[in-house]
Amino acid sequence: MENIIEIKDVTFRYQSEEETSTSVNVLEHINLNIKKGEFVAVLGHNGSGKSTLAKLCNAILTPTSGVVKSYGYDTADEDKLFDIRRKIGMVFQNPDNQLVATVVEEDVAFGLENIGVPTDKMRVRVDEALKAVDMYEYRGHAPHKLSGGQKQRVAIAGIIAMKPECIVLDEPTAMLDPRGREEVINTVRMLNRDFGITIVLITHYMEEAAQADRIIVIDGGQVLLDGKPEDVFSKVTLLKSVGLDVPQVTELMFILHEQGLDTDTHIISEDMAAEALLKLLK
Amino acid sequence: MSTVIKTENLTYTYGLGTPFEKTAVKDVNIEIEEGELCGIIGHTGSGKSTLIQHLNGLIKPTSGHIYIDGLDIWDKAVKIRDIRFKVGLVFQYPEYQIFEDTVFKDIAFGPKNMGFSEDEVKRRVEESAEIVGLKPETLLRSPFELSGGQKRRVAIAGVMAMEPKILILDEPVAGLDPKGREKILAQIKRYRDQKNATVLLISHSMEDVARFTTKILVMEGGGVFCYDTPPKVFGRASELTAMGLAVPQITRVMNRLKAAGIELDGDIYTVEYAAKKINEYLLKHKSES
Structure with missing residues (x-):
């Protein structure tokens, strides 16, 4: 599979007003590739540099040293900003900061208006996007009256109306209740599965990360782990030592294993856990 | 144990008499015992935040009564200012409310307003900073140089420094990583143990609520669905799932x-x-x- 985002030896540090020795590297010599069609989850404690990494992908930030290439374009090349952002959309944590219009469908149309899509085509794309996130019946509603999960899905619709090839989501479920979280994650999975959109999901919820194809763990500005969810989560002690956690089912298997039972610590979902426990207890 | 919080037919309607009229809290009757660590769960719009804002008199009920330590807080003889000192409220994302130029001054804001002597203010600031795990040297720094998790702890310490008998927090760990969540929850528990306080906290994380609380209040459609111990509440998995919650x-x-x-x-x-x-x-x- 082709790489759509290539991060080569990237170091990033925020420039403070008085450039002093106190400014530290948020990311240090990172090398990563994201492949077309992947669903990647990024984990890391607060301040580990994972949001910075996300913002480097679509040129909201550019590296202090090293190169980020998104769809072959160097993100430091200002002439290519428009092209990069057409390909890579971004969804943020707080839905209230992302909705701009007073009617749902106008909000979804906002990006399309900016890129000059003709009205008839715009109508079609807005409707398609709202149907994709299952918010079509709310198209005439006021965004501020929706639930958190619904608002976040409208924000996602606004992005997919632009027909991006990749969406980067920075903790899109942090402010949502359990149902809202489920709605958003199901939508994200569907976009990946049915529309082939590449997903980069930053989250603090281990159960959400367990649903990805690949997990990247960032710690101290570097890549600590990079692999399949079952392999990454089997490193229970390491993850806990860097302030992270594992899904409850993985932790259970780990504790049982420590207590001398023959349990597989590569278990990351309810289905796998129920099956393994039935075998153990029957 | 005695009851510290009691509501009687508490009802609140937003925008009464306007086309936007909406009853957010409906006929709520709860009794919370002293020393409880009570989790409040409910989906978005179930009335959790509206309910807690009643408990220190930020919102006046449309009808019904609130009793703190047996006193009707809207009784003419009761000074609402006293109730606000007794019931401390920490809002969602409290780090956005930090404004002083040092951590010490920010935490001192509340106790200073309560009229305590400089020594007493200092004692309270140091003690609450200690409870939330802020080092003494951090007190002299600008809160704006701190990480998100540290800022959150400064904001929480600011309310703790008022030594409220009842501490209420609206999603105190939202947006934090697992270790940050664990730490803050442990610190809240520590406050409750050291001060014999009662704690109420709203959370969307069922796992956190399951581990940290002694009682859970489940809100649904502005009313109380149930108020019980964690095993009893999570024993009702199918009902919780149906209302958009989870176990x-x-x-x-x-x-x-x-x-x-x-x-x-x-x-x-x-x-x-x-x-x-x-x-x-x-x-x-x-x-x-």
Whole structure:
């Protein structure tokens, strides 16, 4: 599979007003590739540099040293900003900061208006996007009256109306209740599965990360782990030592294993856990 | 134990008499005992935030009564200012409310307004900073140089420094990483233990609520669905799921074992307890066979 985002030896540090020795590297010599069609989850404690990494992908930030290439374009090349952002959309944590219009469908149309899509085509794309996130019946509603999960899905619709090839989501479920979280994650999975959109999901919820194809763990500005969810989560002690956690089912298997039972610590979902426990207890 | 918070037919309607009229809290009757660590859960719009804002008199009920320590807080003889000192409220994302130029001054804001002497203010600032794990040297720094998790702790310490008998927090750990969540929850528990306080906290994380609380208040449609201990509440998995909530992942797995005929006795809602029960089950069945 082709790489759509290539991060080569990237170091990033925020420039403070008085450039002093106190400014530290948020990311240090990172090398990563994201492949077309992947669903990647990024984990890391607060301040580990994972949001910075996300913002480097679509040129909201550019590296202090090293190169980020998104769809072959160097993100430091200002002439290519428009092209990069057409390909890579971004969804943020707080839905209230992302909705701009007073009617749902106008909000979804906002990006399309900016890129000059003709009205008839715009109508079609807005409707398609709202149907994709299952918010079509709310198209005439006021965004501020929706639930958190619904608002976040409208924000996602606004992005997919632009027909991006990749969406980067920075903790899109942090402010949502359990149902809202489920709605958003199901939508994200569907976009990946049915529309082939590449997903980069930053989250603090281990159960959400367990649903990805690949997990990247960032710690101290570097890549600590990079692999399949079952392999990454089997490193229970390491993850806990860097302030992270594992899904409850993985932790259970780990504790049982420590207590001398023959349990597989590569278990990351309810289905796998129920099956393994039935075998153990029957 | 005595009741510290009591509501009687508490009802609140937003925008009364306008086309936007909406009853957010409906006929709520609750009694919370002293020393409880009470989790409040409910989906978005279920009335949780509106309810807690009544408890220190930020919102006046449309009808009904609120009693703190047996006093009707809207009785003419009661000074609402006293109630606000007794009931401390920490809002969502409190780090956005920090404004002083040092951590010390920010935490001191509340106790200073309460009219305490400089020495007493200092004692309170130092003690609450200690409870939330802020080092003494951090007190001299600007709060704006701190990480998100540290800022959150400064904001929480600012309310703790007023030494409220009842501490209420609206999603105190939202947006934090697992270790940050764990730390803040432990610190809140510490405050409650050191001050014999009562704590109410709103959370969307069922796993956190399951581990940290002694009682859970479930809100649904502006009313109280139930108020009970964690095992009793999470024993109602299907009802919680139907109202847009969830039970901890571990409880869901145990429910599936139950459905498949394997009954581990007791309501299981934490990982440690599940491991214990599985070992007990295996022991019992090994000795039988």
